[in-house]
Amino acid sequence: MKFKRSASLVLFFCLAAQAADKFSGTREEAKLLSAFIFNISKFTELKNASHQASHKLRLAVVGNAMLAEELRAISLSKKVNDRDLEVNDVKLQNIDTQSIDIAVLIPESTQSVIEQLKKFKGCRCLTVTYEEGVSLHGSVINFYTDQERLRFEVNLKRAKEEELELSSQLLKLGKLIE
């Protein structure tokens, strides 16, 4: 039993060491992450009843102005499935969770992210985080790095609860978490 526990701890630390589990804040990473987020929005069918097809998709970035800036740059030249993308850099205290379609949560601490995710529960909002283990706490999409490559995991249970339909292509690429 003692051996098993020790082995599990070793494995946990190894996995933890393998993944770079936090957004570093560099411009390059912000560009890559914004491209990923933009693409994920393309492969997701949002079910928010208040949003008609003709309306803009509203994307709120919480906690990282650089990422918001990069996403806004993309939205100026591209559309998400023929819909314009409106990118806002918002403060957590000012956020209206009901009017947000996609929420990118990049707070300073893990605890903070978990707290924020609770607010979006039941809002039919696609929540995107970049924090280790956060997907288990309600993030639909959570980014991580693996062998210096940006990867993402998908919480299918949460996506189902939020009535989000994710493309099979997206599911094929992402790491699925039930």
Next chain:
Amino acid sequence: MKQHANTSLKTEIEKGQFLITVCVLLTCGLGFLVNNYINAKNNADHVVESTAYVLGQNLVSPLMFLDSKVAENVLRSVENHTLINGAMVYDLKGKLFASFPSDELQRVKELSLKTYEYPIISNGERVGSLTLSVHGEVNYFEMMGYVVVGIIVFGVAFVVAKTVTRLTSNKIITEISMLLSVIRKITQTGDFKNKALEGSKNKNQIEEIAGLSAEFDWMLSVIESRNQSIEEINQGLEHAVENKTRELRETQAGLVQSSKMSALGEMAAGLAHEINNPLAIISGKSQQIKNMIERNKFDKDQLVKISTSIQSTTERIAKIIKGLRSFSRDGSQDPMEICKLKTIIDETLEFCQNRFKSHEVALEVAPFKDDIEISCRSTQLGQVILNLLNNAHDAVYETQEKWVKLEVSVDDADWVTISVTDSGKGIPEKIRQKIMQPFFTTKEQGKGTGLGLSISKGIVESHSGSLTIDTACQNTRFVVRIPRAQAQTAPVQLKAA
């Protein structure tokens, strides 16, 4: 009738139909293969395009999320593809993003494989490109399958065509054979009442052959009616020829007899002298007997001598008259008899030798064997000899040198040759050509009938012999050659040669 045909109509029809069938089958087979080739090519293009589309759809997200491993997994689906050899994905910058097999780019370059490039589009935006390398334009294994199927279809069609060809040709040949059998029957029997169309039991004849049969039947009817006409004409002609022949025979017989009587007439003076002399002897002897009675002085020996002389003289006259009667009768109906040639010649000379004497024409009969026998009609042969002697006499009796010579010889082949030569200097060529023709004569008018030689020639030829002029002789010589033995034949009607 000998047939020169080297082949039969059936063979020719089957050959023609077979060639047509083979041409049609080859054309169909070729069309089948070309069609399948085009279809296979189109299918191949379509399959490659469809695969490219599916791959492209599945490669959108790996490209977007830069996941080359997933992209490689997607490309791995072409691993067992029959047409596609490998696949490569390029990003928007043209950089190789993923490939399967991993060395595909190198292989494409080394093997110069044919490649097709397809854009990868997502929501109208190009996100990369897909390059597929293919084995070739067409799957040749598939094409071989088509060829095998084509050969099987061709074989089956060939057997069916051959059977159909045989059946159709049999129908044609059967009908033509029926027509041919009718023609053969007509050829063998000569009965034009056989009919091709009427005799045919097949009421579903081929139109052309039925037409041919009908025309043939019509032709037979025409020939039959013409044959009847010709037969009637022939019968009329036969009657006419028969009548004319009979008339001619009668005329010829009359001519022969006339000729004979003419010859007798020519000899009448000689004959009168021949008879007058014995009569004078008889008269003189009768006067001697009368004188004896008047003087009543009978000398027995003298009386016997006188009566003997009268008797012999009377016999001589009787002999002359008998010969005359014999000569004047128509001997053409007499059978061939074996006679002594000497007897015939002697009897003939009886008629004419006095004539020769009276005109001082020397008649010489060359010695010959007395026992030469010959199968002949003696009366006719005597007529020939007499005719030749008379002609010889007439030819020379007014000339300075006048002689006639009769010669008889028998050769080894048992042919008798009787030649009459006179002191003339031969017969000119022009006359020689016509001398045997009836009614040709060189004698003055009223003296000759022109029938003597032609009738003599006819008589000799009826004895299987010949009457010729010996042109080699310096004088005029007629030669009669007759076989000693004659075939037993019916009496021959003489005719002017």
